[in-house]
Amino acid sequence: MEINRPDIVAQVAAAFDAYERALVDNDVAAMNALFWDTPETVRYGIAEVQRGGETIRAWRETCEPVPRSRRLHRTVVTTFGVDYATVSTEFTSDATPLLGRQMQTWARLGDGWKIVAAHVSLIQPPQ
Template identity: 75%
Template sequence: MTQHKLIPVIDDPAIVAQVTAAFEAYERALIDNDVAAMNVLFWDAPETVRYGIAEIQHGGAAVRAWRESCAPVPKSRKRHRTVVTTFDRDYATVSTEFTSDATPLVGRQMQTWARLGAPDAAFGGWIIVAAHVSLIDAPDALAAYATLG
C-alpha cells in the first residue's frame, strides 16, 4: 500500500497577514491592559494552556481569572524578531522576543494560533490555543537590540 504524505502550505501570504493582524491586536490589548480584548483572542476551552513567567494556567477559565488580577505589562515593552509561521489555512505559531524598562532580562513569547472561530468572526476566527512566556538573562541579545534602535 502506498502512503501519500500531504505537504502543508507554509506561509501563504494571505494567511500570514490574517495571523499577523490578530497577533498585533493581541499585542495592542496587552499594552493597553484591555482584558476583554485579550480574552476574545484566547481560546476559552479546558484544553487551553498558558505558561507564564511565574505562573501556569490550564484552561480558558484559569487564563481569564489570572488576567483579572495580574499586573499590566510595562508600557515600555518593545518586541524584537517576531516570526509568524503558518501551516495550511488553520494553524500558526508566533514567536517574539521582548524587552522593557522594567527588567534587564530578555522576554520570549510563543503562541500557537488556530482558526477555530467562524471565518466571518473577528480576525477570521484566529485565536490563541497555547502560549509560553519566559524571561532569560541574555546580555548579548540586549546589546544587539540596542543597535537596532
C-alpha cells in the first residue's frame, strides 16, 4: 500500500478545503454533501454525538455556525492507497481561548471523497 501518493494527497486536501469553506460559510448543503450519507457515519462533536447521515443533517440545520474567525493550524493529510485518508487539524477562533482539534476519516466512494467519521474537541492550549 502506498502512503501519501502526491496526487491522492492533493485530492483529499482539495475535498478537505471544500469542507472547511462550507463550514466557515455555513453552507449546510455543501457540508452535508461531503459526509457519507449512511447509518454507519459517526460524528463526535464538541458537546454532542450524531450517528448516521440523517442525524448529522438534522443537527446541521439547527447548530450554531462556526465563528468566521476560525483559523486552522498544523493540518496533516495522510493517505493510504488511493481510497482512504485521514485529515487532522487544530483550530482557533475569537469565540474561545480553547484549542480546537478535528479529525476526519475520508474514503473515496462512488460519488467522490466523503467524510465517513469525524471527531471535534476543545482543550486548554498546551503551555
